[in-house]
Amino acid sequence: MKLSDFDFDLPEGLIATRPARPRSSARLLLADGDMLADRSVSDLPNILQPGDLLVLNDTKVIPARLSGRRTRISAQGAVTARVEITLLEPTAEGWRALARPLRKLKPGEIVQFGEALSAEILSISQTELLLRFDAEGDALDSALDQVGAMPLPPYIAAQRAPDEDDRTDYQTVWARRKGAVAAPTASLHFDDELLAALRARGVEFAYVTLHVGAGTFLPVKVEDVATHRMHAERGEVTAAAAAQINRTRAAGGRVIPVGTTALRLIESAADEDGTLRAFDADTDIFIYPGYRFRVTDALMTNFHLPKSTLLMLVSALMGKERIRRIYRHAVDNRYRFFSYGDASLLIPPRPE
Structure with missing residues (x-):
């Protein structure tokens, strides 16, 4: 077949x-x-x-689409850049997630999602990463509601951004x-x-x-x-x-x-x-x-x-x-x- x-x-x-x-x-x-x-x-x-x-x-x-800024400390000081995260599922260690641009991220970097939420990058594979948020349980749910967007399918997201109606x-x-x-x-x-x-x-x-x-x-x-x-x-x-x-x-x-x-x-x-x-x-x-x-x-x-x-x-x-x-x-x-x-x-x- x-x-x-x-x-x-x-x-x-x-x-x-x-x-x-x-x-x-x-x-x-x-x-x-x-x-x-x-x-x-x-x-x-x-x-x-x-x-x-x-x-x-x-x-x-869950509002699993997150837009944040990653921070890396270099000899020239703190360097920040945008990163787009899509959560996949929680594990005992943290959250599996997709990221763009994945290849530029490093373990140990902190990603800040507005003022309500941040996460540390624990590890990175060829296709995804593992995050640990600075909140859990109800506090994490509340923060995601504030900073997250609905994870629209790729064929919709390619044509328009998610908005409040999608919630x-x-x-x-x-x-x-x-x-x-x-x-x-x-x-x-x-x-x-x-x-x-x-x-x-x-x-x-x-x-x-x-x-x-x-x-x-x-x-x-x-x-x-x-x-x-x-x-x-x-x-x-x-x-x-x-x-x-x-x-x-x-x-x-x-x-x-x-x-x-x-x-x-x-x-x-x-x-x-x-x-x-x-x-x-x-x-x-x-x-x-x-x-x-x-x-x-x-x-x-x-x-x-x-x-x-x-x-x-x-x-x-x-x-x-x-x-x-x-x-x-x-x-x-x-x-x-x-x-x-x-x-x-x-x-x-x-x-x-």
Whole structure:
């Protein structure tokens, strides 16, 4: 299976840089087997059935994009220069982060982010660095809220800088557990009114947590897809959420993750027979055509990058040729793509 099998032409004008307003007014491409229908996210209460269970990722995006000035002491005195930092994840020693310009940084340098926060560079590798902030816990959260910006995906950040609107737009309405540096973007289409309408319809919700990392934007660099090594992300399915999903399956309801993050997590937590167990660990599950889904009956997701692992995932769910038709329809009908774009509801064909 080749990387080129997952390529397609996407006009640059279809890449969304702002979300639909209100959130639920975004377009929804319903793909039920081979049937395609142009709908709206607000139509979900009329599309879903009583007893369906939406699996929602309750991770919360932190303002992980930081602009600061580094200080180095030389024979000529203190020398300062700008540096851009994107946080990746905390470790026992400090925070893993990306930096520009990485090659000019040195261990021991101090980076000052305004007056609210500073960090010491502990170590540097070929691709990232390790930082230790002068604050932790709630004090660090408060400082990041003051000096940080939302870590917009590269294809948006290349067109505009993050602003105050993104602090709300790039966060789900049910975000609860801090730790993500990218949003579970299919979930951005939901607002309180839509959630209330879905509850009234008899649709239920289960909450899981997968802290989305910057690795979600990393390109696949191997031509043989099967040799790609997936990045790891921390996830948790509580015993209560696992039991709720198991009850839905036993009652004949459909389990529908909202977003590929929720899907990857519940597939990681499922036994071979589809039974979910409590799960609290890293997952590097890589889903591509040939994968046998254990618990997922359908998926709500945005439209993904060419040659990406997420395009491979939806191809595994729907079939490569069917996904090609779905994406061709989306391009031809000018659906908006990627994180702030429109959505699809993918329902694979029923087994014969």
